[in-house]
Amino acid sequence: MNLGEQIRAGGPRVVGAVGAVVFALLATLAAGLYSLTESQAVALEEWIPSSAVAPDAPRRSSVLATDGSVIATFGVQDRVDVDLTDVAPAVQDAVLAIEDNRFYDHGAIDPVGMVRALTANIAAGGVEEGGSTLTQQYVKQAQVAAAEDDDDVSRATETTISRKIREMGAALAVESRLDKDEILERYLNLVYFGNGAYGVQVAAQRYFSKPAKDLTLAQSALLAGIVRAPTAYDPIKNPDNATKRRNVVLTRMAEVGRINREQAEAAKAEPLRLEPTPLRLGCADSPHPWFCGYVVAEVRAMKSLGSSPAERMERLYEGGLTIRSTLDPKVQQAAEAAVDDHIARGHDIASAIVMTEPGTGAVRAVAINREWGEDTDAGQTTVNYALDRDQGGSAGFQAGSTFKPFVAAAALKKGIEPSKRFSAPSSVTVDGFTNCATGRTYPPYSVGNYEKRSFGSLDLASATARSVNTYYVQLAEEVGTCAPPELAEKMGVRRADGEDLSRVPSFVLGVDEVSPLRLAEAYATFAADGKHCASRAIVGITEPDGGELDVPGRDCDQVIPKDVARGVTKLLEGVIDGDLDDRTGAKMSLGRRPAAGKTGTTNDATAVWFAGFTSRLAAAVWAGYPEGSRPLKNVRIGGQRYETLFGGALPGPIWRDAMRAALKGQPVRDRDQARD
Template sequence: MKFLKVLKFLLKFAIGCILSGMVVAIAGYYYYSQDLPDVVQLKDVRLQTPMQVLSSDGELIATFGERRRIPLKYEDIPPVVLQAVIATEDSRFYDHFGVDPVGILRAMYIGLKNRSFSQGGSTITQQVAKNFFLTPEKSIGRKIREMILAIRMEKELSKEEIIALYLNMINFGSRAYGVGSAAYTFFGKQPNELTISEAALLAGLPNAPSAYNPIYHPDRALTRRNWVLHRMLDQGFIDQQQYEHAIAEPLNVAYHVPKIAFSAPYVAEMARQFMYDKFGEQAYTDGYKVYTTISKLDQVTATNAIHDQVINYDIRHGYRGPERTLWKADEAAWSEDKILSALGNYMCYNELCPAVVIKDNDTQATALLSDGKKIQISFDGVKWARAYINDNQQGPLPTTVSSVIKAGQQIWVKQQDNQWMLAQIPSINGSLVSINSDNGQIRALVGGFNYNISKFNRATQAIRQIGSTIKPFIYTAALDKGLTMSTMLNDAPIMRTNAGSDAWRPKNSPPVYQGPLRLRVGLSMSKNVMMVRTLRAIGVDYAATYLERFGFPKDNISRHESLALGSASFTPLQVTRAYAVLANGGYLVTPYLIDRIEYSEGGVIYQHAPEIACHDCLIELADENRDRQVNLDNVENVIQSSGADEPEQSKLKADDSMLLPDPSIPFDRLINPDGSVAQAIDENKTKGPVYAPHVISSDIAFIIKDALKSTIWGDPNGLWTGTAWRSKSLGRKDIGGKTGTTNSSKDVWFAGFGANIVTTVWLGFDDHRRELGKARRDTLSNNSYIAAEGGAVTANPVWNDYMSVILKDIPQQQDIKPATVISVLIDKKSGLLATQPGNDAIMEYFIEGTEPTKYATKEVGTKVTDENGNTSELF
């Protein structure tokens, strides 16, 4: 009886406890369920994945983001990885409902036994819930929320979806998140290439990524891997033979970073800034793939061209001495360990690496590299090293190795032709920009010699004086004002004196003057005084305003006569855009770098719609300009300002065919083939083409472009040579360009085109006050001479190096002559009509109606024959 009472009491007590527990559980569930996130969102979760910047041909340029991750679909995860993880983390994964009571009891038992609750009994599902939704704090409340979320996840997601989430988000150490990234980081493999041993190693890392990191703690990692293999054997995932084979394998790990196909750091930074402006911090985590417009061939060629010519300049100007001296001749030499410690503060730039000379004599020196390797530098490696005195002066050639470098000196070296050479970090810098003139696509961009030395992007940020590179644009304005390529201007010295100021004497470079010359010759030979006279003829304000048509910023355009000599300052990218107008028929395209943006899973979310030069469009001149009228007052002003002598002025006045359109009249309108007006279209509102504005007429663009070819090829009979004659080495008749050198050679330029590619090169010191100076150059016969640096000798070779490669497989292009342009045989000396072909005559292009109407006077001995055949004696 007593026993029954006790039993009854215990039963009631148990039922009460159960009911109370249920009440507590229900109350706790509702309490801890408050504000829990909806697990359904995990179906479309975006894992933190770094941004990738790629070239137009899909080559990886850079990655941005703290976490390296390569998301995988469930079907792409190999079974051996799944088995290793399940055996390690959650052997009952496919049997529980998100929470595993058996696992919890086992964890409690082990905890009581060891008096330490190191195992929490969390399932894979719970770990996913914690990592996505909860904080890592250790508390009962957090654990209850974790369980609730895990149960909900099991209702909404399949087991496959849950484990795929886990394997894509979990931290494996060394910034590798997800098994895809971990497989590459530690083994350089794709997940499907992993062996059983490698899969077991990775499966053991998430428990303690830092403690078991196989790179830093190989012994711990090996022990952990073996334990995972034992678990896989116990679970029946592998057999005894597989286990023994796997456990006998060494770790074979190494740190692998994403393979960058080629270096383009300035491009990568521009892409990063573009993405950050567009997406903010999510740019680094949402796994975007950013496809740029550059190609590997173009970019590598551009980088090499800038690098090689900057190095060449530096060599020409002499050796500036060691980076520093670690010990002197009368001091004790440093130990190798101490030297290596000092070298650890330096890095290699391109192929230039730091080294310390540890032994020297007249014929050879021994140097120690930062990796501990000893190298030999013979006299051939230092024979270039004339002593640098200043930017205009270098010392004699050295005669011994020890006269250049000595033990104790920290120097820079590079390997060339299987031998080590003395080198130095260049003090000069440079940039190159190359675009497609038809749509503005940036093909290559180099912002400096080395991004690690200076992150300043000279291609887009350096606002430098343009020098003579501005001349084609002022001549374009002159053609639009009525001058022609046969107009004669006086190549004679100019002096302007203003009250209270110094005299201004613009000079040619070199200071050679040849009297009246045709405008084409003046442009090709870069005659400064002819440019000044042209500017005076059309007016400074007119020319300055006209320059805005080419995209030059108004605030950077100087409004005084020095504008003729390039006193305005622009960036290399702005100059490239302007030259594209001359190359593409008069269209102002907008350069762009980002072609498209894709999600990591695929799918384009942004596609750039470039402004295109509409070569297939018909051109309809504005009605006011269709019939160009002669403005005799303007003609008179042009002639009087030309600098020509009195007889020459009389000839110009007699030629009443000079056409002077009003610059205030609207630009040409684009007409589609169907007759509709082609307007510029907002890329965000339409999928149709976006037409670039037509800022100068096609006939003028054609003539200026042809004139720029003369700067390379000069006179057909060799009577004069253009400043860009070095580009003849390309052997193409469709190339043209213009050199540019500012006062005292502080900035040197070359801008030019070939096919539909426009490229600009700039070189100079970042300190704009410093001159590029002069250098001693050696000839093939070992003679030497002093030459000043300039656009032709310093920048033009960079352009040649780049364009010779880029144009190699592109057929030469023939420009289509506009219907309004005619060819006329003129006399070379006077620019008037020639009476017959010969060495004194040449074909010249004119806009129809602007060609000369008078014939040149023909001299025969002491007799002069006019256009009617009448002769008279000169004496």
């Protein structure tokens, strides 16, 4: 049985016998420490390392959108530090009155306070008042906050004389390093106020939805009263107890002259008037969990945050970082609304969209028609279908005809004119593809058009607008097996499993499984006149002391000639706003705003896509069954039945609506003038 248990069990007799002796010993020790010479104090300070005095407590990190709004918070403790000048004076007065009214008058240890506490405890027949100074309490709270396991917590809180002696020494060292205002500020930022709120700023938000600087006298007294027993005085669950404790604090403030009795009585008469803000930590509680997941993936890979993914995640959860992301709230809202409007959350068919800014690589939106969570029976998932597998995404989905523009780009780069014509029958067999590694010829490869449709002689523009397979496989044969995938990789495309793209005849029909992120990145390269910029979700990270960490900057390279990129753009504009009535993207027009894009449907209809861009924004939309093997046939979405789902039927309208809303209010500019 430890000291505290002995006192509580024995009542007045033990307090009188054991308690008096212990407190007398501690008071004597405190007086001795209090009267140390300067050289002795310095020696004690050197003996006690800074980490043992008051280790840094874990602080939460915040992820911000481009407008400064918070889109996610991470932490093992919900804590935000503020300057003492940003804490209402009433809060400071209330805490000092109830915890250590003589804080500014005594040193780290207060023998007078210990004797007063001893007298009060003997009179009460139990432990009713502590003799610890605010500095001692700060030391104890700091060591608890920095504890790595239960043993550390026990050492910091055990009711033993040895622990009390260590606490006294550490408090003395703290006061030799920090002035009183600094100690009070750190204490207020550290102490636990219940309901997951660490520090006065978070407590003010948790209970009253306001900053600490705006707290009233009654609210300040309530928070000060919670500290002693956060569960017993929880104003949400135990409002009566919390009110009584608040009034005790107000009475004490009046007794010590920090307020007058009239002020105390007026504050006591006030109701609690709580306006709670719930605790929200991690992507699960983010309003934009899928973009949040992308930020976490980048943090995990960022070398400036640590030498390993585990260290980087520790910095995220405990380092108090402010992470400035690329998320644009207007674009994100447009993406989420478009996905949700076209296919309800919880539908068996999933859809994901990524929207990227050409010329910068800044990802402005990520949305999926799924709730973030682990309850799969309720349709939740933590697999981010918008990203690659090593980013928390899936193994990807076959891209279908959205890969045809890479073949077109390789053809234009090789000098093949858009007027190049091929006969496009319902099916064709080609035998001129060669293996990039060995130089050997592939076996004959047969391809057919949708619904076995036959065309006559076509040029590149009409074949692109109609997405004619038999034309494109002949074009791919002439371009060669190697050039299109090499070009696509330079534009940012890779398989979602991290492997290189396939060098096979069927590349032209999009047999590689990719993520919406990579496809949007590649189409943004076309929009930026052939300048590829690596996708990124983070533009800056600020540490608690204001220092800036190194983050990957804008990483852009001209990977295809400008005239080639513009040539492909012109072809893809014909898909949306061309003259052919049977163009596949006819329903995706953005009106007066020039737009380019391409539908994509796999041969067995297991995945459908639309990827496209304007000069300001590029986006890729995927839809399909998450397992990726079920054909999208005989499906019903939003009351409409589809015998077979195509890229122009679901992903295309999602893309169109997202782009219209995201670009609303933006001037419509001529593409060529804007790029010159």
